[in-house]
Amino acid sequence: MTPLALASGGWGVTITGNAVFDAFICIFAVCFLLINFIAVYAGVSTLMERKIAAHMQARVGPYRVGPHGALQWAADALKLMIKEDVIAKETDHFLFRLSPYVVFAGSFACWVALPYMPGWSPANFNIGILYLLAVSSAVVIGILMAGWSSGSKWALFGAMRSAAQIVSYEVPIGITLLGMLLIYGTLDMQEISAAQEYGLPFGLMADKQGGLWSWGLNRYGPFTLIAFLIYYIGALAETNRTPFDIPEAESELVAGYHTEYSGMRFSFFFLAEYANMFVVSAIATTFFLGGWLPPFPGPHAAICALVGGVAAGGLAYGAKKRGFDGTVGFIVGSGLGVLYSAMTGPHGDIHPHGFLAPPGSIGEMIEGVFWFSGKCFALIFVMIWLRWTLPRYRVDQLMDLCWKKLTPLAFINLIAIGVFETRHEWMKLIAGHFHGGAP
Amino acid sequence: MGTSELVLNGVFYVLAIAAIAGAVAVATSKNIVRSAFALLAVLFSAAALYAVMKADFIAAAQVLIYVGGILVLIIFAVMLTHRITDVKLSNDSTPGPAAFCACLCLLFSLVVVILFTAKWQRDPENIVVRAEGNEIKLRQYQSDGSTGLARGGIGVEDAVVLEALLDRPVGKLELVEFYAWMGDRTKPNDAKVKTSVKVPFDPGPMRARLEDLKEGDWHWGIRLIGPAAPEKGAEPEKEPKPSYVGAPGDKSDFSVFRGITEPVAKALAGDYLFAFEAVSVLLLAALVGAAFLARKEVRE
Numbered sequence: 001m002t003p004l005a006l007a008s009g010g011w012g013v014t015i016t017g018n019a020v021f022d023a024f025i026c027i028f029a030v031c032f033l034l035i036n037f038i039a040v041y042a043g044v045s046t047l048m049e050r051k052i053a054a055h056m057q058a059r060v061g062p063y064r065v066g067p068h069g070a071l072q073w074a075a076d077a078l079k080l081m082i083k084e085d086v087i088a089k090e091t092d093h094f095l096f097r098l099s100p101y102v103v104f105a106g107s108f109a110c111w112v113a114l115p116y117m118p119g120w121s122p123a124n125f126n127i128g129i130l131y132l133l134a135v136s137s138a139v140v141i142g143i144l145m146a147g148w149s150s151g152s153k154w155a156l157f158g159a160m161r162s163a164a165q166i167v168s169y170e171v172p173i174g175i176t177l178l179g180m181l182l183i184y185g186t187l188d189m190q191e192i193s194a195a196q197e198y199g200l201p202f203g204l205m206a207d208k209q210g211g212l213w214s215w216g217l218n219r220y221g222p223f224t225l226i227a228f229l230i231y232y233i234g235a236l237a238e239t240n241r242t243p244f245d246i247p248e249a250e251s252e253l254v255a256g257y258h259t260e261y262s263g264m265r266f267s268f269f270f271l272a273e274y275a276n277m278f279v280v281s282a283i284a285t286t287f288f289l290g291g292w293l294p295p296f297p298g299p300h301a302a303i304c305a306l307v308g309g310v311a312a313g314g315l316a317y318g319a320k321k322r323g324f325d326g327t328v329g330f331i332v333g334s335g336l337g338v339l340y341s342a343m344t345g346p347h348g349d350i351h352p353h354g355f356l357a358p359p360g361s362i363g364e365m366i367e368g369v370f371w372f373s374g375k376c377f378a379l380i381f382v383m384i385w386l387r388w389t390l391p392r393y394r395v396d397q398l399m400d401l402c403w404k405k406l407t408p409l410a411f412i413n414l415i416a417i418g419v420f421e422t423r424h425e426w427m428k429l430i431a432g433h434f435h436g437g438a439p
Numbered sequence: 440m441g442t443s444e445l446v447l448n449g450v451f452y453v454l455a456i457a458a459i460a461g462a463v464a465v466a467t468s469k470n471i472v473r474s475a476f477a478l479l480a481v482l483f484s485a486a487a488l489y490a491v492m493k494a495d496f497i498a499a500a501q502v503l504i505y506v507g508g509i510l511v512l513i514i515f516a517v518m519l520t521h522r523i524t525d526v527k528l529s530n531d532s533t534p535g536p537a538a539f540c541a542c543l544c545l546l547f548s549l550v551v552v553i554l555f556t557a558k559w560q561r562d563p564e565n566i567v568v569r570a571e572g573n574e575i576k577l578r579q580y581q582s583d584g585s586t587g588l589a590r591g592g593i594g595v596e597d598a599v600v601l602e603a604l605l606d607r608p609v610g611k612l613e614l615v616e617f618y619a620w621m622g623d624r625t626k627p628n629d630a631k632v633k634t635s636v637k638v639p640f641d642p643g644p645m646r647a648r649l650e651d652l653k654e655g656d657w658h659w660g661i662r663l664i665g666p667a668a669p670e671k672g673a674e675p676e677k678e679p680k681p682s683y684v685g686a687p688g689d690k691s692d693f694s695v696f697r698g699i700t701e702p703v704a705k706a707l708a709g710d711y712l713f714a715f716e717a718v719s720v721l722l723l724a725a726l727v728g729a730a731f732l733a734r735k736e737v738r739e
Contacts, residue, residue: 138483145476
């Protein structure tokens with residue numbers, strides 16, 4: 001698909017009547033929206049990270065700006081923007097200035113190919129996952145560029161560690177995703193999501209809407225589960241998150257490859273890191289957790305959502321006795337439950353989406369975005385949780401884990417999934433052997 | 440020349456100039472690390488050129504292999520030389536007359552290859568249409584003598600030949616309608632600009648030529664038409680409910696996707712399997728060599 005065709009061809013938006021101008025307007029609009037969304041999302045997830053960290057360590061975290069510190073991220077963003085941009089004398093000025101943008105572009109380019117809702121992504125490639133893996137490699141180059149051009153040994157060590165780590169962990173990640181691609185038979189992120197709507201584990205009842213049992217995670221029992229774990233561990237390493245944060249190890253290298261950066265340039269690395277966390281979580285969601293599909297399809301969804309919403313509200317209300325204000329939680333929780341049960345109506349056997357969310361409607365889009373981003377944020381939460389739970393790996397342990405444990409495991413997994421995928425052919429072969437006829 | 444062609448040409452020239460400028464920077468930069476980073480511009484521009492030529496799979500593979508693999512390796516190798524923190528690593532070799540002659544020879548042979556051996560006619564693209572239980576191959580041919588781009592994207596030619604092949608024959612089919620519409624991909628019914636051709640059903644490949652395509656954003660689909668319903672008194676003859684390709688709301692949920700992935704896969708894992716495997720042996724040899732060079736020296 002040509003870049004121009006992406007926008008107008010995919011959406012059929014007519015503004016000026018000229019396909020080319022429409023395409024440019026659409027591309028600009030989507031990029032504008034996405035960049036702003038990334039900025040806000042990164043801000044909110046830093047707040048999330050600080051709050052979660054604080055509560056795990058029995059602190060309260062940021063508390064002064066806004067209610068419960070909820071606007072701290074905006075204050076941080078403002079601070080970063082008006083800070084002085086310091087460039088040391090020993091740096092290679094051109095590359096030093098360029099590298100934050102290379103890193104950020106590598107992360108940002110991934111966002112356009114993610115399947116946010118049924119049937120629509122900003123750029124619907126038929127080579128989706130391959131594109132994602134390809135453009136994210138610009139991040140490595142940007143990191144090396146930053147480390148080298150800083151003219152500081154801490155930055156250089158951080159960059160070398162980071163690049164070595166990312167390049168190494170791309171191997172098990174690639175092999176696990178290859179195994180999942182054997183199942184789906186397509187590289188298109190939308191089709192991969194849609195393929196997880198029907199079927200139960202091990203190819204049983206291929207026309208049954210199994211909800212979370214149809215997801216890639218459960219497709220071949222333990223093997224796809226192991227694939228998910230390998231992918232998630234690799235994703236942690238690719239995003240330089242704890243326990244694999246040796247490129248930024250504060251106690252060894254001052255701050256890794258962005259030691260010499262300050263102000264806005266530093267915040268670009270920061271944005272890219274959080275944008276990358278979302279991208280790897282989104283790939284995990286699409287491949288293993290059903291993308292934008294709800295975990296409970298059809299009529300069950302209504303009951304589950306209602307019970308879940310009321311239970312969540314009840315829990316929040318119960319928490320009031322421990323000092324939290326639970327009334328709002330109760331109202332929001334049960335309100336969400338009622339709303340969701342209205343969205344997934346009694347048409348479950350025909351379509352997973354209900355009367356408020358018939359195919360192609362705004363309701364379906366909202367539902368898709370809700371489930372997709374909900375799953376992504378759940379995975380990001382686990383990343384943050386791990387950061388405040390696990391100690392850091394050593395460099396040699398990191399490489400040992402990657403090359404001697406994860407990579408062989410990923411290969412075994414690939415073969416196992418391949419064997420299951422071709423089971424009908426194997427059965428025919430075996431049957432032919434026993435019946436004495438030609439297979 | 441239409442707007443879209445003009446824009447595509449402009450994009451091509453911008454990318455070509457970027458690629459050449461990057462290549463010049465690689466060759467002339469006095470700083471070897473900067474040369475390595477300038478290679479990034481060359482490789483990305485080349486990938487973007489592939490994308491403009493609608494070879495999206497090749498573009499992604501180019502970035503994945505050359506930027507993600509080889510360029511990182513080159514930068515690593517450059518940085519791991521012993522003067523690692525010295526910013527002023529220099530590339531002393533200036534292009535001498537010998538190098539100039541060698542480049543001329545290479546350029547000459549390249550031009551010869553391009554002029555005399557390259558196949559300029561494009562192979563038909565595959566469009567796979569998935570219906571319920573059926574996979575329909577919809578192949579699209581360029582109209583004669585045209586070099587424009589006509590595809591799901593922007594059409595700059597006036598006619599296109601579509602070919603469909605049903606993998607598993609469907610019972611009770613009489614006609615197959617090939618049609619193209621402009622506008623929303625998912626709403627063929629609402630399109631104002633439509634054109635269609637009906638051909639009798641045939642288990643083999645079926646072909647139709649759609650003409651008078653204006654410049655714009657075309658989508659292609661096929662419709663399977665069964666036998667007409669039996670007449671009931673004065674009731675007019677009813678056509679069975681058509682299923683449109685690319686309408687996600689449909690129960691049959693057709694979807695059109697056209698890919699270069701499948702032909703590339705067939706070429707790599709079929710026609711050129713031996714060459715592919717031979718190259719992988721070469722890479723393995725390089726890996727063994729690297730491991731040999733990098734191993735710790737054991738002194739007795």
